[in-house]
Amino acid sequence: MERDADVIVVGAGFTGLAAAQALVDRGLSVIVLEARAEVGGRVRSFETSDGTRRDAGGQFVCDDMPEVMALVRAARLETVESRWKGAATTVSATPSRRASYRDNPLYARMEAADPTDPALAGLSIADWLDGQDVPAAAKRDFLSMVHGLWCLPADVIPFWYLVDSDRRNTAEMSELQYFLRDSAASLADAMAARLRSHVILSAPVSRIRRREEHVVVETVERQLTARHVLVAVPPVRARDIVQEPPLPVPLARALGCWRSGAVIKILLRYGERFWSPSVSSGVSWEDVGGLYAFDVSLDASHAAFVVFVGGPLALDWRARGRAFIEQTVRARMGELLGADAPEPVEFILHDWTDDRWSGGGYSDVIVDFAAHDAEALLRQGAGRVAFASSELSPSFPTYIEGAIVAGRLAAGQIADALANEDVATAASVERAR
Numbered sequence: 001m002e003r004d005a006d007v008i009v010v011g012a013g014f015t016g017l018a019a020a021q022a023l024v025d026r027g028l029s030v031i032v033l034e035a036r037a038e039v040g041g042r043v044r045s046f047e048t049s050d051g052t053r054r055d056a057g058g059q060f061v062c063d064d065m066p067e068v069m070a071l072v073r074a075a076r077l078e079t080v081e082s083r084w085k086g087a088a089t090t091v092s093a094t095p096s097r098r099a100s101y102r103d104n105p106l107y108a109r110m111e112a113a114d115p116t117d118p119a120l121a122g123l124s125i126a127d128w129l130d131g132q133d134v135p136a137a138a139k140r141d142f143l144s145m146v147h148g149l150w151c152l153p154a155d156v157i158p159f160w161y162l163v164d165s166d167r168r169n170t171a172e173m174s175e176l177q178y179f180l181r182d183s184a185a186s187l188a189d190a191m192a193a194r195l196r197s198h199v200i201l202s203a204p205v206s207r208i209r210r211r212e213e214h215v216v217v218e219t220v221e222r223q224l225t226a227r228h229v230l231v232a233v234p235p236v237r238a239r240d241i242v243q244e245p246p247l248p249v250p251l252a253r254a255l256g257c258w259r260s261g262a263v264i265k266i267l268l269r270y271g272e273r274f275w276s277p278s279v280s281s282g283v284s285w286e287d288v289g290g291l292y293a294f295d296v297s298l299d300a301s302h303a304a305f306v307v308f309v310g311g312p313l314a315l316d317w318r319a320r321g322r323a324f325i326e327q328t329v330r331a332r333m334g335e336l337l338g339a340d341a342p343e344p345v346e347f348i349l350h351d352w353t354d355d356r357w358s359g360g361g362y363s364d365v366i367v368d369f370a371a372h373d374a375e376a377l378l379r380q381g382a383g384r385v386a387f388a389s390s391e392l393s394p395s396f397p398t399y400i401e402g403a404i405v406a407g408r409l410a411a412g413q414i415a416d417a418l419a420n421e422d423v424a425t426a427a428s429v430e431r432a433r
């Protein structure tokens with residue numbers, strides 16, 4: 001039967017782009033169908049009034065993330081070393097308290113925990129914190145880190161999931177070591193440029209029909225056939241795609257056990273970098289969890305802070321409206337930078353909560369306490385349909401690096417399966433002679 005491609009990849013985030021390139025490198029024909037009018041997914045950019053391209057989503061990378069750094073070098077993209085020195089100044093009643101979440105005693109305890117320990121099985125992060133005999137400030141900082149990075153309330157996240165996911169982040173150095181001068185989206189663009197005509201934009205996939213020897217992938221405008229399909233979208237969005245016949249029950253459950261979080265990312269651009277070096281490394285606030293600011297100046301005259309609002313705080317603030325958020329963030333940054341500090345020349349807000357195509361937060365999070373095998377089931381897929389996303393990566397899940405690793409892993413499995421099918425077909429043709 002005539003097919004449109006060997007493999008259709010749904011989604012042109014870093015998972016889909018990395019997978020598509022790996023499949024092309026194995027000599028397979030590939031079509032990438034992307035819902036948005038641009039590639040990159042949770043990595044997006046926007047232009048400021050001074051003509052610089054800035055990150056609305058994923059941004060920071062570091063030398064301990066080998067795959068993304070290799071792509072950055074191959075694409076000859078310029079990196080900017082961030083001013084993060086490993087500890088944020090905490091705005092608190094105790095001036096200049098410096099806190100790195102990794103120095104928190106609770107972080108060492110979390111690292112020492114075993115995600116398969118039956119004693120932890122039913123505990124949420126909040127339950128686990130309740131049982132820890134440490135000063136209240138340490139609990140508060142840990143909770144702020146959870147809200148800031150995991151973007152959901154601590155009482156809905158299984159503690160074992162936090163431990164398991166954190167273990168796969170093997171960075172020894174700061175994850176905020178670099179960002180790309182022309183935004184992380186410029187890397188996605190470079191990857192898409194290599195794929196050229198393989199990528200079709202503004203093509204949301206609504207249904208996948210699995211047949212014995214092929215799959216049919218439907219968008220509003222097209223119906224395409226392929227031997228395999230890779231659904232390279234986050235789990236919460238993957239379950240919006242109708243599967244026909246329905247997925248096997250365990251796999252459907254594995255897709256159903258994730259929840260998207262809430263994060264708002266704000267850029268405050270200033271005319272020049274006037275602030276003291278002590279605030280350049282980053283800022284957190286003691287009275288409000290899940291709020292962080294980092295210096296993302298390109299140089300002295302392209303000065304900016306990026307502010308993250310994560311988890312329950314993001315939900316609370318978005319309910320109060322954009323004007324409230326802008327007023328609050330401007331006021332807090334003003335207090336931080338001093339009475340004489342000029343106002344930012346630009347204030348640009350991106351709310352990722354409930355994002356139509358990527359969910360919300362940095363990544364979807366497992367919220368079913370019994371779903372230990374969910375990731376393995378999704379990686380396995382069902383027949384000719386496979387799933388991949390940063391969430392499912394064996395290394396650096398929830399990061400750009402993880403997306404690249406997950407995409408390549410899934411691509412390798414599909415290419416191997418196709419090679420095995422070809423061998424089996426050739427053998428049966430031979431037998432029939």
Ligand SMILES: Cc1cc2nc3c(=O)[nH]c(=O)nc-3n(C[C@H](O)[C@H](O)[C@H](O)COP(=O)(O)OP(=O)(O)OC[C@H]3O[C@@H](n4cnc5c(N)ncnc54)[C@H](O)[C@@H]3O)c2cc1C
Nearest residue numbers: 011013014015035041042058059060205357390398399400
């Ligand atoms: C605000 C923010 C800040 C972040 N900061 C960092 C950071 O500093 N460093 C870092 O490493 N990571 C960061 N991350 C996380 C990182 O961006 C993600 O882990 C990574 O980009 C996920 O890639 P992905 O391809 O798995 O998923 P996505 O990027 O979500 O890609 C999925 C793609 O599928 C498309 N899609 C969805 N549904 C359909 C459909 N039905 N049909 C067709 N296409 C569809 C989407 O439009 C999207 O393009 C951040 C994320 C956010 C939101």
